[in-house]
Amino acid sequence: MAIVVGILCVLVIALLGLVAAFARDRAALQRRLADTQAHVAQLEADLDAALRPPPPTNSAERAVRRVIRTASKVRSHGIAGLIQSTVEDLQTWASDDERADILNMAASDGTVTLFFSDIEDSTPLNDRLGDATWVKVLAAHDRVLRTRIEQYRGQVVKTAGDGFMVAFRDTEAACRAALGIQRDLPRDVTLRRHGPVHVRIGIHTGQVVARDGDYFGRNVAMAARVASVAHGGEILGSDAVREALDDDAAVVLVERDAVELKGLTGEHVVWEILPPG
Known part of the structure; x- marks a missing residue:
């Protein structure tokens, strides 16, 4: 019985570790996605500015x-x-x-x-x-x-x-x-x-x-x-x-x-x- 309890504790600890690792990976992925979206938005803004002629000055x-x-x-x-x-x-x-x-x-x-x-x-x-x-x-x-x-x-x-x-x-x-x-x-x-x-x-x-x-x-x-x-x-x-x-x-x-x-x-x-x- 003690052996079974020990195995269950190990499994729970391992599962908690996997959940924590998944949460960390998910947060990192979300940060990368946000960074990518911001980078794409900046590229689009730069491209739009490059293609758009400056306002006439006279x-x-x-x-x-x-x-x-x-x-x-x-x-x-x-x-x-x-x-x-x-x-x-x-x-x-x-x-x-x-x-x-x-x-x-x-x-x-x-x-x-x-x-x-x-x-x-x-x-x-x-x-x-x-x-x-x-x-x-x-x-x-x-x-x-x-x-x-x-x-x-x-x-x-x-x-x-x-x-x-x-x-x-x-x-x-x-x-x-x-x-x-x-x-x-x-x-x-x-x-x-x-x-x-x-x-x-x-x-x-x-x-x-x-x-x-x-x-x-x-x-x-x-x-x-x-x-x-x-x-x-x-x-x-x-x-x-x-x-x-x-x-x-x-x-x-x-x-x-x-x-x-x-x-x-x-x-x-x-x-x-x-x-x-």
Whole structure:
């Protein structure tokens, strides 16, 4: 009997030891699991931080982010996307000082000359060139436009993809800037190598509503629509542009057939703008 009791005591002690060892192992396993989960969470946070670009520090960076998000939409819908999109879709990327300059472009009655442009058939061109080359083409295109815009004291109101909206105080200056752009584009080394790149430009003069560094109203839509009926390499102006130009303006206007402009009632006379001679 004593032997049996002794054996039972040994078994109980051994069982208690196993239970204690199991409890220790379970606690250690739980600690390792918690450490692993914390490590995974930290790795996920680090990866998310690495993949997430830092917040933009200035208006130009904010503009780049917005343009990247809207570029494909604008390329798909053409210049009309600049008007049909909401203000949130299109970034007014100018600084505070530049916004003031943009608003100062308009006369006291709100009259300003607006210039819209985009690259004709940009989506198939992008597809043919590939994204890496397309970025270089866009950079060269932007450089040509901005050089002439600055020369004739225009102010870029906003850009999206390959589309530009520009304000000029003087109608002739807008026309001469457009003519300079069309001359310079075929001469650019990058565009000559990967082109041809055909840009269509529309110009209109009229009263606009100014707000937060941007322009709104029927005349903004008119300028965009005039650009939309141009072919690549062409500059078209509205009848208001013809009326605003002096008789001795250094441009030639050739009347085109009246056209319908989407969203605007009636037919509208447009003029092709050509260099003198």
